[in-house]
Amino acid sequence: MPDLVFLSLRNIFRNARRTTITVFSIVVGFAAMACFGGFIEFSFEGLRENTIRTQLGHLQIYAEGYWEKRVSDLESVLITGPEEVEERIAELPGVATVTHRLTFSGLGTAGNATVNMSVVGVDLEGEQEFSDFEILVDGRPLDPGDPEGGLIGEELRNGLGARVGDWVTVLTSSFDGVINAVDFRVAGVVRSASREYDSVFAKVPIELAQRARETDKVERIIVLLEDTGDLPELLPRIEEILAGFDRKFEIRRWDELAGFYEAVVALYTGLFRVFAGIVGVVVMFSVANTMTMAVFERTAEIGALRAIGARRSTLIAMFLFEGLGVGLIGSGLGVAASWLLAAAVEAVGGIPMPPPPGMTQGFQAYFNLTGAVLLSAFAVTMVATLVSSVYPAFAASRIRIVEALQPS
Amino acid sequence: MDIISLRAVSKSYPSADTRLQVLREVDLDVEEGEFAVVAGPSGSGKSTLLNLMGALDHPDSGAVRIDGVDLAGRSDRALANLRNEKLGFVFQSFHLIPVLTAVENVAWPLFLKGVERRRRVARSRELLTRVGLAEHMHRTPGRLSGGQRQRVAIARALACEPKILLADEPTGNLDRKTALEIMDLFASLNRDGRVTFVFSTHDPTVVSYAGRRLSLAEGKVDDEPLGVTRHEDSAHA
Ligand SMILES: Nc1ncnc2c1ncn2[C@@H]1O[C@H](COP(=O)(O)OP(=O)(O)OP(=O)(O)O)[C@@H](O)[C@H]1O
Ligand SMILES: [Mg+2]
Numbered sequence: 001m002p003d004l005v006f007l008s009l010r011n012i013f014r015n016a017r018r019t020t021i022t023v024f025s026i027v028v029g030f031a032a033m034a035c036f037g038g039f040i041e042f043s044f045e046g047l048r049e050n051t052i053r054t055q056l057g058h059l060q061i062y063a064e065g066y067w068e069k070r071v072s073d074l075e076s077v078l079i080t081g082p083e084e085v086e087e088r089i090a091e092l093p094g095v096a097t098v099t100h101r102l103t104f105s106g107l108g109t110a111g112n113a114t115v116n117m118s119v120v121g122v123d124l125e126g127e128q129e130f131s132d133f134e135i136l137v138d139g140r141p142l143d144p145g146d147p148e149g150g151l152i153g154e155e156l157r158n159g160l161g162a163r164v165g166d167w168v169t170v171l172t173s174s175f176d177g178v179i180n181a182v183d184f185r186v187a188g189v190v191r192s193a194s195r196e197y198d199s200v201f202a203k204v205p206i207e208l209a210q211r212a213r214e215t216d217k218v219e220r221i222i223v224l225l226e227d228t229g230d231l232p233e234l235l236p237r238i239e240e241i242l243a244g245f246d247r248k249f250e251i252r253r254w255d256e257l258a259g260f261y262e263a264v265v266a267l268y269t270g271l272f273r274v275f276a277g278i279v280g281v282v283v284m285f286s287v288a289n290t291m292t293m294a295v296f297e298r299t300a301e302i303g304a305l306r307a308i309g310a311r312r313s314t315l316i317a318m319f320l321f322e323g324l325g326v327g328l329i330g331s332g333l334g335v336a337a338s339w340l341l342a343a344a345v346e347a348v349g350g351i352p353m354p355p356p357p358g359m360t361q362g363f364q365a366y367f368n369l370t371g372a373v374l375l376s377a378f379a380v381t382m383v384a385t386l387v388s389s390v391y392p393a394f395a396a397s398r399i400r401i402v403e404a405l406q407p408s
Numbered sequence: 409m410d411i412i413s414l415r416a417v418s419k420s421y422p423s424a425d426t427r428l429q430v431l432r433e434v435d436l437d438v439e440e441g442e443f444a445v446v447a448g449p450s451g452s453g454k455s456t457l458l459n460l461m462g463a464l465d466h467p468d469s470g471a472v473r474i475d476g477v478d479l480a481g482r483s484d485r486a487l488a489n490l491r492n493e494k495l496g497f498v499f500q501s502f503h504l505i506p507v508l509t510a511v512e513n514v515a516w517p518l519f520l521k522g523v524e525r526r527r528r529v530a531r532s533r534e535l536l537t538r539v540g541l542a543e544h545m546h547r548t549p550g551r552l553s554g555g556q557r558q559r560v561a562i563a564r565a566l567a568c569e570p571k572i573l574l575a576d577e578p579t580g581n582l583d584r585k586t587a588l589e590i591m592d593l594f595a596s597l598n599r600d601g602r603v604t605f606v607f608s609t610h611d612p613t614v615v616s617y618a619g620r621r622l623s624l625a626e627g628k629v630d631d632e633p634l635g636v637t638r639h640e641d642s643a644h645a
Binding site for chain 2: 003004007010011014300301303304305306307308309310311312313314400401402405407
């Protein structure tokens with residue numbers, strides 16, 4: 001019905017001032033939603049990359065049964081000779097690093113203090129990539145030439161009262177149930193994104209961890225990709241490689257392991273929904289007001305249209321097209337306004353943010369206007385404009401012709 | 409055959425305490441090609457009668473037939489199609505669509521009828537030429553005089569080649585000279601085709617154009633043939 005669209009468009013621009021005000025309110029609402037969404041998106045990305053690159057990697061590979069037996073019988077689900085698997089996976093383009101780890105927990109002592117520790121034994125060669133997102137606050141990073149050196153989290157250092165160069169003794173038990181102790185020297189102190197993690201975390205050469213548990217196996221193989229976006233594409237290829245081995249493996253993606261990330265995403269997504277709901281209601285009132293006034297003002301015209309043969313449905317369509325048009329114009333300008341705002345924030349070097357709860361550092365925030373963010377702002381705007389056009393359109397179609405045509 | 413036929417048609421409106429009975433069991437037939445005027449004092453029910461003939465309103469009781477079709481119980485869609493295809497309306501206050509140009513206004517009923525775009529435009533140009541507005545096709549109503557607007561409205565009413573043209577005080581908002589020009593136009597259109605005209609007016613000069621006068625009083629129609637009073641255009645020039 002191109003001509004109905006044409007008439008609706010003409011009618012939209014008929015009362016330029018009123019339309020401008022309505023469109024303006026839609027633009028403001030759209031831009032607010034898009035920028036808030038873009039901010040959340042930016043925060044998600046930072047948190048995601050941080051979680052992946054300091055702790056989890058993109059994928060973790062375990063021996064089959066790991067998740068059932070890791071507490072009751074961890075030894076039976078360790079991986080022997082991980083190197084042959086790692087080499088095959090490392091050949092894939094897009095894979096940055098493949099490494100392995102053996103973690104254990106124990107009681108750490110330095111001087112008088114004794115604290116609970118979670119010790120990660122890492123392969124020093126393969127682990128270089130992971131340190132990117134850790135911030136060294138004191139000392140130096142792990143060095144393959146120093147098999148006795150370890151890193152500890154900033155909060156753990158405070159708990160232990162240890163300094164760089166001090167020895168830390170960790171008490172744990174071997175797989176045979178024998179109490180065992182290993183020592184490492186604090187080479188450096190690091191800060192990751194999470195304060196909680198920093199308060200228990202120590203990183204030592206894997207040989208040291210293996211000595212503590214009296215094993216030569218590893219617990220997990222960790223795969224880090226160059227780009228998080230490649231994961232869906234690389235995952236099946238890695239699964240394929242694993243299927244080629246006689247022994248069986250299990251794979252977990254980073255997002256299946258990152259409970260904290262999921263919780264943050266859920267929280268912020270909830271906040272965004274509430275915010276979008278409020279914006280939607282504001283837009284609805286604004287559009288409903290405009291449309292109701294338009295119907296009211298054009299009563300006589302509606303009567304005339306009906307007299308020359310317009311059906312009720314024609315009038316409903318006409319007013320819905322008007323609502324649709326206002327929504328589309330508002331959204332279009334809203335996209336432009338959001339881009340301008342994002343560019344402005346970019347130009348001033350971001351918005352300084354305090355550290356999020358449980359995090360160690362503040363950051364510069366930007367608006368990451370992804371397609372998904374713009375799409376959700378668009379969807380909210382269009383649904384709001386259409387919903388608030390429905391009643392006025394229906395009312396217009398129900399106006400009694402003879403009353404509409406009466407000279408006022 | 410009677411193109412319009414009313415049988416025992418009554419119409420009332422709610423008023424302060426009782427109902428205001430505007431039409432009382434009116435029987436009326438209008439033949440194809442007639443040029444009839446509905447006359448009567450203000451409030452006598454002229455508009456009410458025309459609205460019933462135009463399928464714009466329903467009677468309280470009685471039957472209205474347009475071109476053999478009984479309007480009772482028809483759906484909105486059926487009535488809209490009937491108005492679109494068989495009836496043309498001209499109003500005292502023109503009721504053009506202000507955001508559309510003259511040619512677009514005239515094309516609108518054709519759009520509603522589903523006529524293809526190019527033919528709509530050709531037809532509305534032709535009609536505007538016929539009503540003497542070839543020069544002003546692309547003006548919006550706001551830039552036309554009252555008489556010009558009424559010509560656009562007449563062209564619009566004729567767009568779908570209706571069998572009946574209903575005009576409620578078509579000259580009510582026009583000055584005397586323009587009013588007579590418009591009536592001359594109606595008269596010539598009535599002669600040209602076989603369009604049936606029913607219009608209402610207060611104005612005795614306008615009444616004198618008609619071939620038949622339907623005088624409304626007390627809810628009844630007093631039917632009065634006016635003989636050979638069809639005016640020549642020159643008579644009022
Ligand atoms: N929708 C309505 N509700 C209530 N009363 C109405 C309505 N329409 C018309 N009336 C009343 O019905 C009577 C007849 O009205 P109608 O408009 O048919 O008269 P008319 O002859 O066309 O008058 P005029 O010459 O002023 O146009 C008037 O008294 C009017 O006030
Ligand atoms: Mg009237």
